Amino acid sequence: MQLTVNGTGHSLDIDPRTTLLDVLRDHLALTGTKKGCDHGQCGACTILVNGRRINSCLTLAVMHDGDEITTIEGLGEPGNLHAMQESFLHHDGYQCGYCTPGQIVSAVGMLGEAKDNWPSNVTADLEGHADLSDAEISERMSGNLCRCSAYPNIVDAIRTVKDKSLKDGTAA
Known part of the structure:
Protein backbone atom coordinates (compact mmCIF):
# COMPACT_ATOMS: atom_id res chain seq x y z
CA MET A 1 0.00 0.00 0.00
CA GLY A 76 5.59 22.27 12.23
CA GLU A 77 9.07 21.73 13.56
CA PRO A 78 11.35 23.39 16.09
CA GLY A 79 12.08 26.90 14.88
CA ASN A 80 9.15 26.82 12.45
CA LEU A 81 6.06 25.93 14.46
CA HIS A 82 2.54 25.92 13.10
CA ALA A 83 0.46 28.86 14.38
CA MET A 84 -1.63 26.46 16.50
CA GLN A 85 1.49 24.97 18.11
CA GLU A 86 2.76 28.46 18.95
CA SER A 87 -0.61 29.43 20.38
CA PHE A 88 -0.76 26.33 22.59
CA LEU A 89 2.68 27.26 23.95
CA HIS A 90 1.73 30.91 24.48
CA HIS A 91 -1.57 30.08 26.23
CA ASP A 92 -0.20 27.11 28.19
CA GLY A 93 -2.77 24.87 26.50
CA TYR A 94 -1.24 21.73 27.95
CA GLN A 95 -0.10 20.36 31.27
CA CYS A 96 1.25 16.83 31.05
CA GLY A 97 1.32 17.13 27.24
CA TYR A 98 0.00 13.65 26.45
CA CYS A 99 -3.16 14.85 24.70
CA THR A 100 -1.52 17.93 23.20
CA PRO A 101 -0.60 16.50 19.76
CA GLY A 102 -4.17 15.25 19.24
CA GLN A 103 -5.61 18.51 20.55
CA ILE A 104 -3.47 20.60 18.18
CA VAL A 105 -4.18 18.46 15.11
CA SER A 106 -7.87 18.37 15.98
CA ALA A 107 -7.94 22.17 16.41
CA VAL A 108 -6.37 22.66 12.98
CA GLY A 109 -8.92 20.27 11.44
CA MET A 110 -11.77 21.90 13.33
CA LEU A 111 -10.89 25.35 12.01
CA GLY A 112 -10.90 23.88 8.50
CA GLU A 113 -14.33 22.37 9.08
CA ALA A 114 -15.66 25.69 10.40
CA LYS A 115 -14.17 27.53 7.42
CA ASP A 116 -16.05 25.10 5.15
CA ASN A 117 -19.26 25.89 7.12
CA TRP A 118 -19.69 22.46 8.67
CA PRO A 119 -22.18 22.88 11.53
CA SER A 120 -21.81 21.38 14.99
CA ASN A 121 -24.48 20.40 17.51
CA VAL A 122 -24.53 23.95 18.90
CA THR A 123 -24.42 25.86 15.59
CA ALA A 124 -27.48 28.12 15.58
CA ASP A 125 -27.75 28.69 11.81
CA LEU A 126 -27.21 25.54 9.78
CA GLU A 127 -27.20 27.47 6.50
CA GLY A 128 -24.79 30.26 7.41
CA HIS A 129 -21.31 30.75 8.75
CA ALA A 130 -20.73 29.33 12.24
CA ASP A 131 -19.58 31.88 14.79
CA LEU A 132 -16.74 30.19 16.64
CA SER A 133 -17.77 31.23 20.13
CA ASP A 134 -16.21 29.53 23.12
CA ALA A 135 -19.23 27.21 23.29
CA GLU A 136 -18.85 26.35 19.59
CA ILE A 137 -15.11 25.67 19.97
CA SER A 138 -15.74 23.52 23.05
CA GLU A 139 -18.40 21.49 21.26
CA ARG A 140 -16.24 20.98 18.19
CA MET A 141 -13.29 19.88 20.37
CA SER A 142 -15.40 17.62 22.61
CA GLY A 143 -13.89 14.47 21.09
CA ASN A 144 -10.48 15.36 22.54
CA LEU A 145 -10.13 14.76 26.24
CA CYS A 146 -7.59 16.46 28.51
CA ARG A 147 -7.26 14.63 31.78
CA CYS A 148 -5.35 17.59 33.26
CA SER A 149 -8.27 19.94 32.49
CA ALA A 150 -6.40 22.56 30.49
CA TYR A 151 -9.61 23.25 28.55
CA PRO A 152 -9.84 27.03 29.14
CA ASN A 153 -6.29 27.48 27.87
CA ILE A 154 -6.94 25.21 24.89
CA VAL A 155 -9.99 27.26 23.92
CA ASP A 156 -7.95 30.49 24.33
CA ALA A 157 -5.22 29.07 22.07
CA ILE A 158 -7.72 28.08 19.38
CA ARG A 159 -9.54 31.41 19.59
CA THR A 160 -6.25 33.29 19.16
CA VAL A 161 -5.39 31.39 15.96
CA LYS A 162 -8.96 31.79 14.68
CA ASP A 163 -8.93 35.54 15.38
CA LYS A 164 -5.48 35.98 13.82
CA SER A 165 -6.46 34.06 10.68
CA LEU A 166 -9.63 36.14 10.31
CA LYS A 167 -7.65 39.35 10.78
CA ASP A 168 -4.90 38.30 8.33
CA GLY A 169 -7.27 36.64 5.89
CA THR A 170 -5.24 33.43 6.11
CA ALA A 171 -6.34 29.89 6.79
CA ALA A 172 -5.29 28.48 10.17
Whole structure:
Protein backbone atom coordinates (compact mmCIF):
# COMPACT_ATOMS: atom_id res chain seq x y z
CA MET A 1 0.00 0.00 0.00
CA GLN A 2 1.02 3.62 -0.52
CA LEU A 3 0.67 6.41 2.03
CA THR A 4 1.84 9.97 1.89
CA VAL A 5 2.59 11.02 5.45
CA ASN A 6 3.63 14.60 6.17
CA GLY A 7 4.52 15.05 2.51
CA THR A 8 6.69 11.91 2.23
CA GLY A 9 5.60 8.86 0.25
CA HIS A 10 5.79 5.45 1.89
CA SER A 11 5.35 2.02 0.35
CA LEU A 12 4.26 -0.42 3.05
CA ASP A 13 3.68 -4.15 3.19
CA ILE A 14 1.58 -4.58 6.32
CA ASP A 15 -0.92 -6.94 7.86
CA PRO A 16 -4.36 -5.72 6.67
CA ARG A 17 -5.57 -5.74 10.31
CA THR A 18 -3.09 -3.01 11.32
CA THR A 19 -4.59 0.28 12.42
CA LEU A 20 -3.39 3.53 10.93
CA LEU A 21 -2.23 4.55 14.41
CA ASP A 22 -0.01 1.47 14.68
CA VAL A 23 1.43 2.06 11.20
CA LEU A 24 2.35 5.63 12.14
CA ARG A 25 3.90 4.70 15.48
CA ASP A 26 5.38 1.24 14.87
CA HIS A 27 6.23 1.24 11.16
CA LEU A 28 7.04 4.90 10.49
CA ALA A 29 8.37 5.87 13.97
CA LEU A 30 6.05 8.90 14.15
CA THR A 31 5.32 8.75 17.87
CA GLY A 32 3.75 12.19 18.26
CA THR A 33 0.35 10.64 17.62
CA LYS A 34 -0.53 9.00 20.93
CA LYS A 35 -2.30 5.76 21.76
CA GLY A 36 -4.68 6.74 24.53
CA CYS A 37 -7.79 4.63 24.88
CA ASP A 38 -7.55 2.64 21.61
CA HIS A 39 -11.36 2.95 21.39
CA GLY A 40 -11.85 6.37 19.73
CA GLN A 41 -13.00 8.02 22.93
CA CYS A 42 -10.09 10.28 23.92
CA GLY A 43 -8.81 11.90 20.71
CA ALA A 44 -5.10 11.45 21.54
CA CYS A 45 -4.64 9.71 18.17
CA THR A 46 -6.22 12.47 16.06
CA ILE A 47 -4.61 13.00 12.65
CA LEU A 48 -5.67 14.63 9.39
CA VAL A 49 -6.51 12.44 6.39
CA ASN A 50 -6.94 14.45 3.23
CA GLY A 51 -7.36 17.51 5.45
CA ARG A 52 -10.09 16.04 7.68
CA ARG A 53 -9.55 14.90 11.24
CA ILE A 54 -10.05 11.29 12.25
CA ASN A 55 -9.20 9.01 15.16
CA SER A 56 -6.38 6.89 13.74
CA CYS A 57 -7.00 4.10 16.26
CA LEU A 58 -10.39 3.36 14.68
CA THR A 59 -9.34 2.90 11.08
CA LEU A 60 -7.31 0.27 9.29
CA ALA A 61 -4.30 1.56 7.40
CA VAL A 62 -5.29 -0.32 4.23
CA MET A 63 -8.44 1.81 4.05
CA HIS A 64 -6.23 4.82 3.37
CA ASP A 65 -4.15 3.57 0.46
CA GLY A 66 -3.14 6.65 -1.52
CA ASP A 67 -4.37 9.15 1.09
CA GLU A 68 -2.53 12.25 2.31
CA ILE A 69 -1.94 12.01 6.06
CA THR A 70 -0.78 14.78 8.38
CA THR A 71 0.39 14.10 11.92
CA ILE A 72 1.61 16.54 14.56
CA GLU A 73 5.12 16.10 13.12
CA GLY A 74 3.86 17.40 9.77
CA LEU A 75 2.38 20.63 11.12
CA GLY A 76 5.59 22.27 12.23
CA GLU A 77 9.07 21.73 13.56
CA PRO A 78 11.35 23.39 16.09
CA GLY A 79 12.08 26.90 14.88
CA ASN A 80 9.15 26.82 12.45
CA LEU A 81 6.06 25.93 14.46
CA HIS A 82 2.54 25.92 13.10
CA ALA A 83 0.46 28.86 14.38
CA MET A 84 -1.63 26.46 16.50
CA GLN A 85 1.49 24.97 18.11
CA GLU A 86 2.76 28.46 18.95
CA SER A 87 -0.61 29.43 20.38
CA PHE A 88 -0.76 26.33 22.59
CA LEU A 89 2.68 27.26 23.95
CA HIS A 90 1.73 30.91 24.48
CA HIS A 91 -1.57 30.08 26.23
CA ASP A 92 -0.20 27.11 28.19
CA GLY A 93 -2.77 24.87 26.50
CA TYR A 94 -1.24 21.73 27.95
CA GLN A 95 -0.10 20.36 31.27
CA CYS A 96 1.25 16.83 31.05
CA GLY A 97 1.32 17.13 27.24
CA TYR A 98 0.00 13.65 26.45
CA CYS A 99 -3.16 14.85 24.70
CA THR A 100 -1.52 17.93 23.20
CA PRO A 101 -0.60 16.50 19.76
CA GLY A 102 -4.17 15.25 19.24
CA GLN A 103 -5.61 18.51 20.55
CA ILE A 104 -3.47 20.60 18.18
CA VAL A 105 -4.18 18.46 15.11
CA SER A 106 -7.87 18.37 15.98
CA ALA A 107 -7.94 22.17 16.41
CA VAL A 108 -6.37 22.66 12.98
CA GLY A 109 -8.92 20.27 11.44
CA MET A 110 -11.77 21.90 13.33
CA LEU A 111 -10.89 25.35 12.01
CA GLY A 112 -10.90 23.88 8.50
CA GLU A 113 -14.33 22.37 9.08
CA ALA A 114 -15.66 25.69 10.40
CA LYS A 115 -14.17 27.53 7.42
CA ASP A 116 -16.05 25.10 5.15
CA ASN A 117 -19.26 25.89 7.12
CA TRP A 118 -19.69 22.46 8.67
CA PRO A 119 -22.18 22.88 11.53
CA SER A 120 -21.81 21.38 14.99
CA ASN A 121 -24.48 20.40 17.51
CA VAL A 122 -24.53 23.95 18.90
CA THR A 123 -24.42 25.86 15.59
CA ALA A 124 -27.48 28.12 15.58
CA ASP A 125 -27.75 28.69 11.81
CA LEU A 126 -27.21 25.54 9.78
CA GLU A 127 -27.20 27.47 6.50
CA GLY A 128 -24.79 30.26 7.41
CA HIS A 129 -21.31 30.75 8.75
CA ALA A 130 -20.73 29.33 12.24
CA ASP A 131 -19.58 31.88 14.79
CA LEU A 132 -16.74 30.19 16.64
CA SER A 133 -17.77 31.23 20.13
CA ASP A 134 -16.21 29.53 23.12
CA ALA A 135 -19.23 27.21 23.29
CA GLU A 136 -18.85 26.35 19.59
CA ILE A 137 -15.11 25.67 19.97
CA SER A 138 -15.74 23.52 23.05
CA GLU A 139 -18.40 21.49 21.26
CA ARG A 140 -16.24 20.98 18.19
CA MET A 141 -13.29 19.88 20.37
CA SER A 142 -15.40 17.62 22.61
CA GLY A 143 -13.89 14.47 21.09
CA ASN A 144 -10.48 15.36 22.54
CA LEU A 145 -10.13 14.76 26.24
CA CYS A 146 -7.59 16.46 28.51
CA ARG A 147 -7.26 14.63 31.78
CA CYS A 148 -5.35 17.59 33.26
CA SER A 149 -8.27 19.94 32.49
CA ALA A 150 -6.40 22.56 30.49
CA TYR A 151 -9.61 23.25 28.55
CA PRO A 152 -9.84 27.03 29.14
CA ASN A 153 -6.29 27.48 27.87
CA ILE A 154 -6.94 25.21 24.89
CA VAL A 155 -9.99 27.26 23.92
CA ASP A 156 -7.95 30.49 24.33
CA ALA A 157 -5.22 29.07 22.07
CA ILE A 158 -7.72 28.08 19.38
CA ARG A 159 -9.54 31.41 19.59
CA THR A 160 -6.25 33.29 19.16
CA VAL A 161 -5.39 31.39 15.96
CA LYS A 162 -8.96 31.79 14.68
CA ASP A 163 -8.93 35.54 15.38
CA LYS A 164 -5.48 35.98 13.82
CA SER A 165 -6.46 34.06 10.68
CA LEU A 166 -9.63 36.14 10.31
CA LYS A 167 -7.65 39.35 10.78
CA ASP A 168 -4.90 38.30 8.33
CA GLY A 169 -7.27 36.64 5.89
CA THR A 170 -5.24 33.43 6.11
CA ALA A 171 -6.34 29.89 6.79
CA ALA A 172 -5.29 28.48 10.17
